[in-house]
Amino acid sequence: MPGFEWTRFKRSLTPYMFLLPALVFMVVFIYQPIVQSFRYSLYKWSAFSASESWKYVGLDNYTRVIEDDIFYTSIVNNIWYAVISVAVQVCFGLVLAALLESQILPRLYNLVFRTALFLPSVLAVTIVGITWQLVYSPATGLINQLLEYAGLEAFKRTWLGEEGTAIFAIIGVSQWQWTGYIMILFVVAIQAIPHELYEAARIDGANGIQQFFHITVPGVRQTFLVMSTITVIGAFQVFDIVWVMTAGGPNHASETLGNYLYRVGFRNDEMGYASALATVMFLITFVLSFVQLRLGGGIQQQEAH
Template identity: 55%
Template structure:
């Protein structure tokens, strides 16, 4: 009996250190932040006083918050299209044999390389590329006779957000592609061979073997990508700081501005709580949808 009890308890003992660390550095601070969101406090008056849901009322009545939420949602949708769907296509193409090994190595390295660059470097680099008239994009448009399409890419409301989002896709699609390549290589080659014997082409092999074979990896990478899209801050702050006219404001910059510029920390805590709830809800929805499938 004691031996059986020990066998049951042993797995939990292995998991216990991770649970302690999660409780201390993730769940504990998250709960504490939710409590702080119910108070009006600042760095100059850290004791604060209880205001209930007033911070949330102020948050949901602020049009800048809704603009930020829309931008984060757009960020998430485009990120899933590029960092998950397009990255999977790239990975399958590189492993399909249509490129020789040298070209495959060259493409894989060149596409993966941006993901190891620091965010600040990437932001400053693309700020220079987007510069009107002297930037690389406008120079290429002028050289090809398309100068009519030149824009102040980061200075116009209709182009600023898309410009920032595409920088993230340039940086992280290659990283996701490498992860998908690892997942695809774990698929038994016999499945591809069976389809080839039945006359299936590469596209059919992709949809009937590759896509189902990387289903779990796709779920995990989709959740990670959406989490990243709703927590994004650094690249936006480096390139535009939420401008022009809040056109690139996201929840992260909105929270930062409230906490460290306007010193309304209770409002900032409410914003952080909303980010946390959205991330958790999206994760549970993705997992539930995958289980139903």
């Protein structure tokens, strides 16, 4: 019965048809460029040069990465970014969400706080960056004025202008912007936990902290892993807020990998070296998320079910 064969064949094609657009987009705009990037990293070339004048240099660009002090500064800054972001946005965000959902406060308060804390995340990153530049400004900025007011002159800093504080000042801004956002996602996740569990625990006399560790945390485990993954990967990709606030300065102290890559490529005309940095960034983020998914059993676990 040829008709049947044809139908079966067509049916076997169906999933591919559904996947086709996604695959095309990903090949053209993600995978193809990444492969290209690796090829580019083997050449010495600038934005100006025609492709005939590209010079093949083998792995020279990679040896240079290994010897580059600024590269290490960037990596360390990215690590700080990741650690602080997971601690504040994800962990603290979860605690805040749990507090909001524990019904300690009346509903109306909840709504106000949720709205207020979520608000920074709807602002464009440049608006946030410029605003905080003003807040950190040495003489007229909010922070130094507050410190002065509190009698803590000794702690006044040129927050974005000192090598020791610049990156942390920027990381702080990210926490300001995103903690509320992640908190809301946790609120949603907590609401998905069956109420009966909490009621049962309450009848059993469990206090809030016990409920948090025995019901909330296991209940949002999946969300927690997803959020941590996204946050860590985001920390290694960070570019915009750094570029807006310090562009990596002073003296490369707040350089992050993304920022440095952009600078090397589009400011210093060293596209080959920038591509090598890009490949390194690719490896780092890839390995990180792989390890994290592995540890959390994210995809695998879902496969099983």
